[in-house]
Amino acid sequence: MATRYFGQRIQRNEDPRLLTGQALFVDDVMLPRLAHIAFVRSPHAHALIHRIDTKSALKREGVIAIFTAEDLGDYWQPAPIVVPPPPIQDMTFNKRTQPPLAKGKARFVGEPIAVIVAESRYIAEDAIRDMQIEYELLSPVLDIEHALDANQPLIHDDLPDNLGAHVVQRKGDYDRAAQSADLIIKRRFDYDRGTAAAIENRGIVASWDTRDQRLTIWDTTQAPVPIRNGLAKLLGLGENQVRVIAPFIGGGFGPKVMMFYQEELIVPWVAMHLGRPVKWIEDRAENFVGTSHERGQVHESEIALTADGKIIGVKDTFIHDCGAYIPYGLTLPLNTQCTLLGCYDVQHYTTEFEAVFTNKTLVAPYRGAGRQHGVFVMERLLDIAAKELGIDRAEIRRRNLIPPDAFPYHNEIIYQDFAPLVYDSGNYEPSLDKALEMIDYQDFIENIQPQLKAEGRYVGIGIATYVEGTGIGPYEGARVQVMGNGKVSVVTGIGTQGQGHFTSFAQIVADQLGVEVCDVSITTGDTNLFYWGAGTFASRGAVVAGNAINEAAKDVRQKILKLAAEKLHVTEDELELTQGVVHLKHNPNIFIALGDLATQANPLRGAVKPGTEPGLEATNYFGPERGATANGVHAAIVEVDPDTFDVHILRYVVVHDCGNVINPLILDGQIHGGTAQGIGNAFYEKLVYDDQGHLLSISLLDYLLPNAMNIPHIEIGHEVTPSPLNPLGIKGAGEAGAIPVGPVFAQAVEDALSEFGVEIREIPLSPSRLWELVQQAQGKV
Amino acid sequence: MIQITVIVNGITHTLQVEPRLLLSDFLRQDLGLTGTHVGCEHGVCGSCTILFDGDAVRACLMFAVQANGHEITTVESLTTDMERLHPIQRAFRETHALQCGFCTSGILMTLIPFLEKNPDPTEADIRQALTGNLCRCTGYQHIVAAVQRAAQLQQKP
Ligand code: FES
Ligand code: FES
Numbered sequence: 001m002a003t004r005y006f007g008q009r010i011q012r013n014e015d016p017r018l019l020t021g022q023a024l025f026v027d028d029v030m031l032p033r034l035a036h037i038a039f040v041r042s043p044h045a046h047a048l049i050h051r052i053d054t055k056s057a058l059k060r061e062g063v064i065a066i067f068t069a070e071d072l073g074d075y076w077q078p079a080p081i082v083v084p085p086p087p088i089q090d091m092t093f094n095k096r097t098q099p100p101l102a103k104g105k106a107r108f109v110g111e112p113i114a115v116i117v118a119e120s121r122y123i124a125e126d127a128i129r130d131m132q133i134e135y136e137l138l139s140p141v142l143d144i145e146h147a148l149d150a151n152q153p154l155i156h157d158d159l160p161d162n163l164g165a166h167v168v169q170r171k172g173d174y175d176r177a178a179q180s181a182d183l184i185i186k187r188r189f190d191y192d193r194g195t196a197a198a199i200e201n202r203g204i205v206a207s208w209d210t211r212d213q214r215l216t217i218w219d220t221t222q223a224p225v226p227i228r229n230g231l232a233k234l235l236g237l238g239e240n241q242v243r244v245i246a247p248f249i250g251g252g253f254g255p256k257v258m259m260f261y262q263e264e265l266i267v268p269w270v271a272m273h274l275g276r277p278v279k280w281i282e283d284r285a286e287n288f289v290g291t292s293h294e295r296g297q298v299h300e301s302e303i304a305l306t307a308d309g310k311i312i313g314v315k316d317t318f319i320h321d322c323g324a325y326i327p328y329g330l331t332l333p334l335n336t337q338c339t340l341l342g343c344y345d346v347q348h349y350t351t352e353f354e355a356v357f358t359n360k361t362l363v364a365p366y367r368g369a370g371r372q373h374g375v376f377v378m379e380r381l382l383d384i385a386a387k388e389l390g391i392d393r394a395e396i397r398r399r400n401l402i403p404p405d406a407f408p409y410h411n412e413i414i415y416q417d418f419a420p421l422v423y424d425s426g427n428y429e430p431s432l433d434k435a436l437e438m439i440d441y442q443d444f445i446e447n448i449q450p451q452l453k454a455e456g457r458y459v460g461i462g463i464a465t466y467v468e469g470t471g472i473g474p475y476e477g478a479r480v481q482v483m484g485n486g487k488v489s490v491v492t493g494i495g496t497q498g499q500g501h502f503t504s505f506a507q508i509v510a511d512q513l514g515v516e517v518c519d520v521s522i523t524t525g526d527t528n529l530f531y532w533g534a535g536t537f538a539s540r541g542a543v544v545a546g547n548a549i550n551e552a553a554k555d556v557r558q559k560i561l562k563l564a565a566e567k568l569h570v571t572e573d574e575l576e577l578t579q580g581v582v583h584l585k586h587n588p589n590i591f592i593a594l595g596d597l598a599t600q601a602n603p604l605r606g607a608v609k610p611g612t613e614p615g616l617e618a619t620n621y622f623g624p625e626r627g628a629t630a631n632g633v634h635a636a637i638v639e640v641d642p643d644t645f646d647v648h649i650l651r652y653v654v655v656h657d658c659g660n661v662i663n664p665l666i667l668d669g670q671i672h673g674g675t676a677q678g679i680g681n682a683f684y685e686k687l688v689y690d691d692q693g694h695l696l697s698i699s700l701l702d703y704l705l706p707n708a709m710n711i712p713h714i715e716i717g718h719e720v721t722p723s724p725l726n727p728l729g730i731k732g733a734g735e736a737g738a739i740p741v742g743p744v745f746a747q748a749v750e751d752a753l754s755e756f757g758v759e760i761r762e763i764p765l766s767p768s769r770l771w772e773l774v775q776q777a778q779g780k781v
Numbered sequence: 782m783i784q785i786t787v788i789v790n791g792i793t794h795t796l797q798v799e800p801r802l803l804l805s806d807f808l809r810q811d812l813g814l815t816g817t818h819v820g821c822e823h824g825v826c827g828s829c830t831i832l833f834d835g836d837a838v839r840a841c842l843m844f845a846v847q848a849n850g851h852e853i854t855t856v857e858s859l860t861t862d863m864e865r866l867h868p869i870q871r872a873f874r875e876t877h878a879l880q881c882g883f884c885t886s887g888i889l890m891t892l893i894p895f896l897e898k899n900p901d902p903t904e905a906d907i908r909q910a911l912t913g914n915l916c917r918c919t920g921y922q923h924i925v926a927a928v929q930r931a932a933q934l935q936q937k938p
Contacts, residue, residue, distance in 0.1 A: 011874050016863035018882030019870040021816015021856040025883065028815035122801065199820040199828055199917050200883040250818070250883025251917050284821040498881030498918050665877045669923055673880060676920030700825035700915065708911035708921040737920075 005507040005517050006728075009665035013518060014248075014502040023248040026203040026218045027281045034205075035064055037267060037280035038124035040114040040131050041289070042106030045140035045359035045693025046153065049104055049133060052114060057130035062123035065274060066131075067266075068114045069103035075269055076100060079260040080230055082364075083329035085165065086418035092166040096156045098325040098362060100265035106135070107155055107324035108359050109694055110289025112262045117270060117278060140359035140693040144321045145298055147356035155324060155357040164322045165330055165355040169337055169413040172348035174304070174313040181304035181312050185384050189299040190762040191373045191742070193321065193687045194680075195291065196366040197705055198497075200250020201282035202291055204263055206271035216243045217268050220250075221525075222257035223535025225493045228527040230260060231268055239531070246525030252497030253677070254365035257537040258292045258328060288698040292328075293687065294366035296321030297336065297373045303381040304348075309389050309396040313348030316340060316377060320355040323362035330355070331416045332363065332370035335469070338415045339739075340374030343428045343465045343631055344400040351413065359693045365537065367677055368738045371468060376763060379464040379743035383750070384759070392445075393747070394436055394463055401428040401465075415627070417472040423629040426657070427721045432465060434717045435633035435655040439463075444637060458642055459650070460751025462744040463635040470630050470658070470732025471543025471723070475623030477532045478545065480509060480552040482560070482616035486580050486595030488513060488520045490552075493533020494545045495525040499734065500666040504542060505549050507662055508728070512553035513560070514577030515594065532621070539630075539732025542662060547726045548622035555618030563601055563616070564592055628723035628731040632656040634675070634740045638748040645767040645774070647683060647749055649712040657719040659731040664718070667733055672714050674737020680706040681738070682745040686764050785849040789814070790858040798845045805829045807845035808855060816856040816886050820915070827914030830887035831855050837891045856886035859893075868934040869893065869927075878927035880918035888914045892928060901932055 017023040042049075054066040069076050078097040085093045102111045114131065118124035141147050141155055147162045155162050178184060205218040215237065221227050221244070228244040235242070249256060263280055271278045282290060298319045304312040320333040337351045386396040402409050404427040411421040436442070444461050452459045478492040488509055496502070506520035513520075523529050533545070561572040564582040568575070568590065576585045583591030592600075598616045637651040654671050661667050684704040688696045697703040722729030746760040749770065758770075758777045782797040789812060796811060803822070808814045808831070820826035822841045829840040832854035859867040866874065869889055879885045888911070895910045896902070902910070907928045911921060 012877065015874040015879060015882070016866060016870075018879055018885055019866060019873055019889070020860060020863055021814070021886050022863070023882060025815075025818070027809075027819070030810070030813070030815075122799070197917060198881070198883075199826055199915060200818070200881070201820070248883075249881060250820075251881045253917070284823065498879075498883075500877075500880070669877050669880055669919055672920030672922045673918045674920075677917070699823055700821050701823065705915050705917060707913075707915060708908040708925070711920050711922070714920065714922055 005510045006662055008507065008663065010503060010507060010517055010663055012500050012503040013506055018248065025200060025248050025250055026205060026220050029205045029218045031207055031277040033276055035117050035119065035274070035276050035278045036121040036124050037270065037278050038116050038121060038128055039112045039263065040116060040128050042102060042109060042111045042113055044106055044135055044137055045109050046138040047106050047135040048138065049102060049106060049113065050136060051134040053132035054114065056132070057116065057127040060123065060127045060130055062119040063127050064117040064119065066114055066116050067270065069099065069101040072100060076103065079265060079327060081329060082259055082327050083331050085330045086414050088167055088169065088414050090168065092163065094159055094164055096325050097327045098262055100262050108361055110286065110361060115266050115270060117274065142358055142360065142689060142693050144296060144319045144356050144358060147358055148354065155359060162357040163354060164326045164357050167330065167333070168352040170350050171412040172313065174315045174348040174350040177313045177348040178304035182307040183305045183385065183388060184302055185381055185388065186302040187381065187384065187761055189301060189377050189380060191295050191297050191376055192764060193293045193296040194366065194685050194764065195288065195293050195687060195703070196253040196255045197703065198251030198253055201284060201287045202256065202261070203281040204267040205277065205279045206268040207277035208272040208275060210275055214241050214243065215268055215272060216245065218245045218247060219264065220256050221246050221259065222252045222495045222497060222537060223259060224495050224525045224527050225531065225533045226535060227259055227264065234265065235268065235272065243528045246495040249495060249497040252536065253367045254369060254537065255292045256497065257535055258364040284700065285698045288703065289361055289695055292364035293323065293361045294332065294363055295373065296363060299373070299377050301377050301381060303385060305385050307389065309385065309391045309399050311344055311346050311400050314341065314346055315350045317352045320353050321360070321363055322355050322357050323360045324357060325362045326355065327362065328364040331365060334414070334416045335370030336374040337413060338411065338421045338469060339371035339467060340378050341411060342375060342378050342467050343402060345402045345406065367674060367735050369735065371735065371739050372742055375464065375466045375740050376742045379740065380746065380761060383747050394432065394441060397465055398429065398432060401432065402426065415469060417627060419626055422626060423467065424723050424725050425721050426629060426631050427719065428465065428631055431631060431633045431655045431657055431719050434719065435463065435635045435653055438653045438655065438715060438717055439635040439637065439651060458640040458752040459637060460748045461635065461637050462748030462751065463633065464740040464743040464747065465633045466631065466740040468539065468630045468736050468739055469627045470539035471624060472540055472627040473623050474534060475621050476534065476545040476548045477530065477619060477621040478549040478552045479530060479617065479619040480549065480556045482556060482594045482598040484595050484599050486593055488515055490520060490549055491523045491529040492545045492549060493530045494536045494541050496536065499541055499670065500663065501541060504662040504666055505546060508546060508550050509553045512550065512557050515580050519580065539734035543628055543726060543730050543732050544622055544624065546662065546730060547728055548620060550728055551620035551622055552618045555620055556616055559616050559618065560594065560597060563597060567592060567600065622726065624725045626725065628659065628725050630658040630731040630733060630736055632736055634744045636744050636748045638752055640749060640752045645770040652712045653715045654737065655717040655719060656736055657721050658733040658736065659722045660720060660729040661718065662730065668716055670733050671716055671737040674735060675714050675741060676706055676711045678738040678741025679711060682742050682763055683765050684710060686766065783846050785846055787848045788852045790854060800844065800846055802845045803841055804843040804845050804848055805840035808840060814855050814857055818883055818886055820883065825915065827891065828884050828887040830890040830914065832890055832893065835894060837894055856889055859889065869931040872927045872931035872934055876923050876926040876930055878919060878923040884914060884916040888916065888924065892931065896932060896935060900936060902928065
């Protein structure tokens with residue numbers, strides 16, 4: 001390959017459309033005769049629904065139709081499960097998924113009960129107030145630690161209790177090994193719920209063409225192909241009759257890969273039922289209750305160590321909050337289990353969880369997807385151990401890192417991709433060293449901190465390591481085609497939500513085919529153009545789809561060389577591809593433009609040799625044998641205001657290793673954004689419920705997304721340990737920024753407040769919560 | 782229904798609207814200017830920011846009828862030619878200041894008057910100016926860099 005675009009900081013192909021306001025988002029889809037939908041949602045966390053009276057709502061001018069569960073007939077059934085649980089010995093899994101509309105019982109505030117279709121959204125919302133619904137209130141199950149108590153009401157009446165799942169996994173024999181420990185530390189850790197709050201809310205537009213018998217759906221989904229397949233089946237259609245388009249998406253972060261949302265089941269059904277195109281756009285209040293949440297876990301953890309700080313083993317038992325249903329299987333708690341051990345060589349590990357149902361919004365992946373909680377537990381245990389053993393915090397980490405010659409490293413327990421967890425590659429110590437150096441760790445501890453403390457300032461440092469399992473299977477695919485105008489079209493089945501796929505994928509193709517990056521046009525998320533794929537999640541887009549595109553582009557390159565060799569009467573190895581032409585290596589003046597070659601590859605008359613495929617086009621797939629494990633280190637210096645307990649981040653350093661990097665500019669952006677979400681999660685964002693299960697923080701005034709003054713300048717360092725599991729040697733990076741921020745923040749704040757003796761074992765924090773912790777530590781409350 | 786006359790991106794529109802129609806919905810639905818985005822409809826996210834007689838305001842916090850007789854500028858006014866971006870748009874592209882791009886129109890419209898009044902802003906000024914616009918993707922760092930770059934580009938004759 002002549003030019004190397006791979007690895008360059010290239011500006012994005014998609015930006016001009018976005019910057020000029022020309023990019024199509026779901027809410028921008030306008031169709032003739034479009035009707036608008038508003039959902040009637042439960043105002044109660046747990047209630048029987050005795051009667052729904054739609055009469056007066058139907059009388060309102062402009063209301064077209066109203067549907068409740070009863071109107072759906074056979075279409076009413078619990079949604080299919082997204083991710084079935086992996087085969088783990090002796091596990092319990094009580095599959096309970098959300099129905100399209102609640103029937104007989106509402107299980108969380110915001111659960112859809114009826115759908116109102118009207119000439120405008122304004123009218124549809126007016127009609128919500130005309131609805132008469134008779135509820136009988138039940139007491140809600142809100143506290144995950146008591147969800148399994150005998151006296152708790154049942155959320156799903158056909159189950160004996162509120163247990164969603166129970167899993168125990170083991171590596172080695174913790175109980176026996178811990179007997180030889182010099183130190184055992186036991187603590188409880190809380191990691192509370194949060195929400196992704198993409199700036200674009202969800203939305204769906206559906207249009208049924210009665211003449212064509214085809215359904216078109218524009219959906220803010222990260223996984224258009226699975227949505228198409230699932231809806232076709234549920235609606236009794238062939239896959240060829242359903243087209244799902246995920247156009248530009250205003251941020252995904254996980255919740256937009258949840259499926260099937262109730263609205264996703266209903267809106268297309270309404271379009272078919274009425275024979276009219278319909279649109280539903282979620283508003284911000286709906287987003288807070290209707291879009292999946294994440295995080296909610298309570299851990300009881302213990303770590304056994306030798307006197308010199310070597311980890312003997314870890315035992316962790318936790319309760320995981322599922323919300324009212326469990327559509328996403330066990331992905332989140334399994335990620336917690338499988339990320340907890342992190343970069344460390346731990347031979348004995350027992351991990352057990354109970355996933356419990358609560359009367360709250362359902363829980364599905366949000367950037368990090370269960371990994372944060374594990375990293376928080378492990379990193380905090382190490383901090384506490386370091387203190388007890390009198391070992392430096394960085395040093396205790398260093399002593400336990402998996403050595404570079406131990407890869408592939410086996411953690412034995414079952415991961416979210418159904419296979420035993422194996423880290424493919426890694427070299428952890430250089431990342432740690434680089435982070436320590438970038439943040440001037442020694443100098444800060446030895447000189448700067450004592451000096452600032454002497455000045456009466458409360459400053460502290462935190463450092464944490466993590467791994468991120470990325471790029472899991474099963475597979476993605478792509479079709480690459482050189483078009484008659486010499487430009488290259490690439491189509492793939494994943495969705496895109498701002499990750500720069502239109503550029504990073506174009507770089508891969510540009511290298512293979514010797515064209516400019518701007519001449520490669522990528523289409524994602526249109527199921528009519530590419531049929532196969534699983535979607536964008538688990539930091540897998542670049543790894544899995546990127547490699548599929550690379551394979552397809554290689555095939556096209558072969559076709560180009562073969563045909564050009566025939567046309568120019570030379571051998572393939574005499575040819576070179578650059579600047580959109582294929583030419584003789586020794587004489588660039590003899591060439592064929594790729595566009596002309598593409599036209600010649602599709603003859604209109606004459607005969608071709610048997611087996612000849614038309615065009616310069618190829619489709620290929622890539623499925624890694626297992627995920628690629630990225631790693632990194634975050635470090636921060638913070639200052640706490642002793643009067644207000646506001647925390648100011650003075651420095652933030654990220655050192656990251658995600659193997660070979662396609663576009664470092666885009667990678668930096670991913671890290672900045674992830675870290676900002678981590679900071680929000682650690683200190684600003686909190687979902688507050690009252691004792692009846694009403695979410696109180698349902699506006700952006702109450703749920704604080706960090707703004708430009710809350711996020712510091714983030715300094716980034718890179719290490720490169722390529723993955724051996726894919727030809728491009730890449731690992732995913734989408735979630736890394738968000739994963740270790742909680743423990744870094746907690747550790748740094750704890751260090752800053754060391755004279756108060758606070759031990760931080762929870763996320764999120766806030767100024768008022770820090771004040772409370774200080775009061776508690778001082779025995780004042 | 783009430784008749785209003787509004788100048789949007791230099792074009793005069795006279796339309797009948799419901800008194801309760803939000804200005805953001807008017808621009809997007811009645812005029813088809815979908816570059817103005819809606820992220821919260823309660824005045825916090827800033828995605829719907831437009832210029833109202835030259836000042837950056839939130840279109841979701843106004844009714845269309847309040848725009849009667851006023852001049853509105855939306856992101857579509859910056860350029861219609863993707864090959865010749867406005868200097869602020871160019872700066873955003875060069876520095877990778879957008880990811881999903883949903884917040885971007887509002888941020889651009891906030892920055893137009895900001896950079897007019899502050900042609901050479903400090904990082905602190907820029908961060909302060911951006912506090913009314915939420916971006917969930919970028920962590921703001923590249924946006925800050927974009928504003929610095931835009932200031933440079935605009936100072937060049
Ligand atoms: S939509 Fe207007 S400020 Fe959020
Ligand atoms: S770029 Fe996605 S919200 Fe700002």
